[in-house]
Amino acid sequence: MQYIGIDIHKKYGVYTTLGENGKVVDQSRIDNNPILINEHLNKFNQPLKATIEATFSWGWLADLLSERKIGVTLAHPQRVKAIASAQIKTDKVDSKILAQLLRANLIPPAYYTPKDIRDQKELLRFRASLVGIKTQTKNRIHSLLDKLNIREPEELTDVFGKKGRQFLNNLILPSNSQFALRQYLNLIDQLEKQIHEGNELIDEQFSGNDQAKLLQQLPGLGKYSSLILAVEIGPIDRFNTSKQLCSYAGLVPSVFQSGDKTRYGKIKQGNSYIRWVLLEAVPKAIKKDKKLMDFYLRISDKKGKKKAKVAAARKMLTQIYHILKRKQVFRNGEQGSPVFFSEDIE
Numbered sequence: 001m002q003y004i005g006i007d008i009h010k011k012y013g014v015y016t017t018l019g020e021n022g023k024v025v026d027q028s029r030i031d032n033n034p035i036l037i038n039e040h041l042n043k044f045n046q047p048l049k050a051t052i053e054a055t056f057s058w059g060w061l062a063d064l065l066s067e068r069k070i071g072v073t074l075a076h077p078q079r080v081k082a083i084a085s086a087q088i089k090t091d092k093v094d095s096k097i098l099a100q101l102l103r104a105n106l107i108p109p110a111y112y113t114p115k116d117i118r119d120q121k122e123l124l125r126f127r128a129s130l131v132g133i134k135t136q137t138k139n140r141i142h143s144l145l146d147k148l149n150i151r152e153p154e155e156l157t158d159v160f161g162k163k164g165r166q167f168l169n170n171l172i173l174p175s176n177s178q179f180a181l182r183q184y185l186n187l188i189d190q191l192e193k194q195i196h197e198g199n200e201l202i203d204e205q206f207s208g209n210d211q212a213k214l215l216q217q218l219p220g221l222g223k224y225s226s227l228i229l230a231v232e233i234g235p236i237d238r239f240n241t242s243k244q245l246c247s248y249a250g251l252v253p254s255v256f257q258s259g260d261k262t263r264y265g266k267i268k269q270g271n272s273y274i275r276w277v278l279l280e281a282v283p284k285a286i287k288k289d290k291k292l293m294d295f296y297l298r299i300s301d302k303k304g305k306k307k308a309k310v311a312a313a314r315k316m317l318t319q320i321y322h323i324l325k326r327k328q329v330f331r332n333g334e335q336g337s338p339v340f341f342s343e344d345i346e
Helices: 034-041 059-067 077-088 095-103 115-147 162-169 175-207 210-216 223-233 242-248 272-288 290-303 305-326
Strands: 002-008 012-018 024-031 048-053 071-075 253-258 261-267
Touching: 002 095, 012 095, 024 034, 024 095, 034 059, 048 059, 048 095, 059 071, 059 115, 071 077, 071 095, 115 175, 115 223, 115 272, 162 175, 175 210, 175 223, 210 223, 210 305, 223 272, 223 305, 242 305, 272 290, 272 305, 290 305
Parallel strands: 002 048, 048 071
Antiparallel strands: 002 012, 012 024, 253 261
């Protein structure tokens, strides 16, 4: 058996191959060209194992290696760095270190998302990016009106709704501001058109996803938000506990302990799409789930609305974990309505 550690970059990768005895057999820098990579791999006659850090561009290379029947271990970047620092006394994790950790069976694995699911994520993340741009554009319009001290009529609940658009279209502003407003509104119209064009694909993917159908029954979640949660979470069995899932989503605060003192820091970085969907869902969910509302208000009184929103999102994700594990939505007693909180799980 030979072991390949691959330090992948945007345009090239560094490939270090170790023999069974741990000595370097080959170390090469190869452009990210499948033909050149295959030519390099053809040099080795013995069975191969390879490891790649789970950076944003790992997918295509892992697929290429798997197609050649090379065992691929996807390495968790932060955990690999921690192990490398402890075992090899360096903070730099390069291809040789990766190969050494692979040979020693010390690679902390990351989840190898299947190719078709990675492709599905691109559609959902594309839609999320359009929604984000749309929100930014609306905020710029609000900022523009504030600078000109223009206030929308109090009876308008949504300045971007039908009546709100009439109000915006009838405004007479200084020439450059007028031009900016028109372009912002045109951009929103174009974004809404693009978002609508992707809905047919999303409907099709939703219909084939049992986890998404289960989650859509919950308060605060719609078809798109349920689908993106289901796809980003993936197989629920890869998480041993609800806390692991919450940590994966970046909804668990960092903890600093010294003696008998404990201090909680900011929430950790994690899957931003799961976190975004849940934070967006909180205001809708608390209106429909009394227990969740009570929890939110209790935290809000003590620590403020922002922390209460994060705490509520974490509670929601904890319930989602148990719902996906049981393949069953909790029902609210006599009414039989779906809830985020159940009596037996807190």
